[in-house]
Amino acid sequence: MTTTRRSLCLSAGVAAASPLASAADPPFTSIFEVFARRQSVRRYKPDNVPDEHIRQIINAARMPPTTMNQQPWKFLVVRDREKIGRMRARTFEIIEKRVEEAKAKNPPPDLEARFKAAREMTDGYFTAPVYVVVLVDKQCPYPDYALKNDGPLAAGYLMLAARALGYGTVYLTDGIPESVSREVLAIPDRYHRVCMTPIGIPDLWPEPKPKKDLKELIAYETL
């Protein structure tokens, strides 16, 4: 799927780079470039991400506004291949169960094609060398704000920081079901999972998705 896509670096007119340089691609000249060149990455190279980079990424992820400075976050870093393999197996079990359920209920003609795509995507999610689970502690002073605001804000910063260092991420909610990560990683109930993301060098940077016209999204004074 990804092999037919042109790299975003190339399409943006940046010189083609060696495999390693294309990973930790160029120092961005502006944060606006980082915004524009972050894409959801669904397949990774196995190359290691140094722990120093993970710490730098998580250090950035704790800087968004947080209600009354409560800082309710936990960032769970997972590299253990055995655990990653178990999450993969459990996620595939869930997909196959859904296939069987769908087959039993008057399935659409493209059912097989859809599940083939879902399997390929899921397979890609488990190719990264490292994962970060973004959690918020329900025992913080303002748990409702933590879930609604502090949590996703931190995840947004995390993805941008990773992109700035040349890594891909993808904001996974259903992609790796919460129940699977909770079970395999033994995440206590007191933590709410915001999302989890692989971090790694993309197999390829995907093409940017088509976007609505900016004018559709801005309103002045009234809706």
Next chain:
Amino acid sequence: MTTTRRSLCLSAGVAAASPLASAADPPFTSIFEVFARRQSVRRYKPDNVPDEHIRQIINAARMPPTTMNQQPWKFLVVRDREKIGRMRARTFEIIEKRVEEAKAKNPPPDLEARFKAAREMTDGYFTAPVYVVVLVDKQCPYPDYALKNDGPLAAGYLMLAARALGYGTVYLTDGIPESVSREVLAIPDRYHRVCMTPIGIPDLWPEPKPKKDLKELIAYETL
């Protein structure tokens, strides 16, 4: 309140700048600096923010991941002083009502001091030249994801983009109650308000808040 605070620019060792330059302060050399130097700003100078900057900020705000590329956002830009004045008056009515309610119920000894601080903060919120209300459309394909993920992610990007251009913001939820903005700005029910933020040149950049040690927030393999 803010006059006793040292500017973050100065404390970060950046040369003192003229009033205008301190606003649109230096081109950042790295996104990590932007993360670190965004602070919640609670009082603004009246200087204009050009519409070109507002568009650049909102253009960045629509670039986070969005479930199935649904892009459920609306960014409502408000500069009308009459509307801003009405939101201010309505917000103060709510505060004064809360003071009366608190007084009627065995109030704590520092009640007056607390409400003095709340009034000063609220007064500051209404000093900016322009406001952006971040909304998501409940009629999008995946409204639940829009509320939980797409919405706050866009607000996070928006604040970073504003900071990169030298402006302050503050992620307001209760600071300007949703009911107030909904009434004065005639926001239809189909839109969920994520937050609203003033955008402007800070009266002063606040000192960074004390933060937990990074080690408290990271866990490896298990919690």
